[in-house]
Amino acid sequence: MADSPLKKALGHIRVLDLTRVLAGPWCAQNLADLGADVIKIERPGAGDDTRHWGPPYLKDGEGRDTTEAAYYLAANRGKKSVTLDIATPAGQEIVRALARQSDVVLENYKVGQLKKYGLDYESLQREKPDLIYCSITGFGQNGPYAQRAGYDFIVQGMGGFMSVTGERDDLPGGGPQKAGVAISDLMTGMYATIAVMAALAHRDRTGAGQYIDMALLDVQVAMLANMNTNYLASGNPPTRWGNAHPNIVPYQTFATADGHIIVAVGNDGQYKKFVEAGGQPWLAVDERFATNPMRVRHRDTLVPLLADMVLTKSKQEWIDLLEAAGVPCGPINNLDEVFDNPQVQARGMRVDLPHPTGGMVKLVGSPIKMSATPPRYDAPPPLLGQHTQEVLGGLLGKSEAEIAALREKGVI
Template sequence: MGSLSHIRVLDLSRVLAGPWCTQNLADLGADVIKVEKPGEGDDTRHWGPPFAKDAQGNDTAESAYFICINRNKRSITVDISRPEGQDLVRQLAAESDVVVENYKVGQLAKYGLDYESLKKVKPDLIYCSITGFGQTGPYAHRPGYDYIVQGMGGFMSVTGEHADFAGSSPQKAGVAIADLFTGMYASSAILAAVIHRDRTGQGQYIDLALLDTQIAMMANIASAHLCSEKIPQRIGNASPIIVPYQTFPTSDGWIIVAAGNNSQFRHLVTVGGRAELADNPLYLENPLRVQHRDTLIPLLEEMILKKTKAEWIVLLEQAGVPCGPINNMQEVFENEQVQARGVKLSVPHTSAGNMPLVASPMHLSETPVEVRLAPPTLGQHTNEILQERLHLDSNTITVLRNQGIV
């Protein structure tokens, strides 16, 4: 039994931040019902290629994007634009502990599915809204997009090659970090609200914003600005205060070298055949190496280019110099540590046969995370949920289907 096996979650969210949150809750054992639009479903179902393949190697209707954020959930299709559909969702909310949604501010109020409406049928309900800019402020009604928030929240101002580097520009992250972090904060806030409800019987409303989250996750960068009033700049893959602490190209790929002290620097240049650099007066101490990085780094680049990525990893690990490869995704899943940790899973799926998934990183000794359900096909569990939760008979469900309500 998972830690949250006693918790029921009604998931009205779509795309990434909300589904990431509810997948975390589902992985911990919560019974998550994903409400989708009949005939269309979550937008990410159509975000491909790539799509999962069946046993014959043909594409299924299951996009890789949807797959990564919707395991351990059950899917029900309901048209919430119609009064009958709204009533079904209200009944499901009354049987739930948590509701998660990421509609525009005020949009669900016209359907009677906002917090004020639903807490009338479930007074101790925990209701989490995820938006781009939150429920208050002059930007509240703007739509929120991760890419834009990465820019507005300062992340892109410090990500990318140094402004003096030819052709440099601000860069976004390779994944939607504002969405993903917001989903993580949302799941943490929901767990706190569950504990509060269990102690006091009180539900509550949770207001999560992508922009707030993006600024919060700037961590030491934001703090440095507030303390110094200086504006942090892009510096690429190098550290502003430690040299060498950056990426280097090898003869067949890239590695990261993190020589954080004088001893590690000496070991680095010694195994690279340039031991004399450790005794150069310009590079004896880290502050000197920072000061003279423009002359030192080209020498190190020339040295590191002479060996392969694998050769350097072996040499530096033996010498006690912190290092690591920059792996592509194939190399990630071929890595012995990744394989030992069971990061790649394969679960049965109705159309894809065995569907590959990335495991949750949460390892609990007494209530371990397990994949109980593959990412659902659209509306896969509609009949099951209506019968189980709302006690509707097959004739009533058939009428709802014929009317296009489910």
């Protein structure tokens, strides 16, 4: 019963994954976690670029580095790896054969690149009319930038994210700052996942497939959310505030005696409790600081006083004091602390899977929690070409001799 497709939300779906690096693989991993059969096509001898983006690498049972980079492991769980040279006619025919037996094709090649191989949406849709085909690029399939290569870092800048991220320009260290992870890639993978599942729902009702055009720049612009509408409503572009808030004080990070905390005071009562917990009740009665509008006006005077106060206690002392007082707060944890956190552990956010070369591979679980069809962790990220024989022989019905001939010619 554990292996029944009915226990997998997408157990009836096959995905042909022609993507590499992060945005596309992130989408494909989401679909795999939800039960889809994902076949990842990789270049013979090299594979996905991220396989080589190390160190760090997965270690084997004796503590030695394997060839599996941690970056690659982050986005490729639950897939089958097939090595295939799609620049060859034989490789192209195999892709077409796999597409005919798939529900979804994902690709992140440059605009027009797959058309010369006969692997674009129009070509494959003629052979499988109900195919869902999702293209992921930096700038989309049309517009003056369509032919440009898209890189997450550049898109974070172009899409406005870095104009609102980073310390204030008038403070030390001020200036634009990228996010600590590739957010436009990751969010594009998430939006692509939503689009694919919406297209599958539409196909279930109508029998029709469709084309999905995802662009990193579109996603980066969209995800600025209220910053966008603040600008559109006022005509004034928002600026950087670092870890502070333009309208609330104190609502920022503070250094403690042994780390950092976040204090998110939402009203004057919480502010009073905050300074009382720090042994500085006078800061709540001083007319310059008694109300939030006054605190905002006098932030440059108040914040240094609060910073000195917070430095007198440890991170955990402050968390205990402020939680008891009902003041919103939280630690700034490193990843050691994140994975030691009892709430993170209770939510099952780390999963350990057996790996062919690494013994066990430690991965981060899906945040999706579903009562009937929860995410599945049936397989670790695959070795390069691990499933070539299985897929070509089992799914496409090729004989061992045919597969050996393809291997001899360098097609697989």
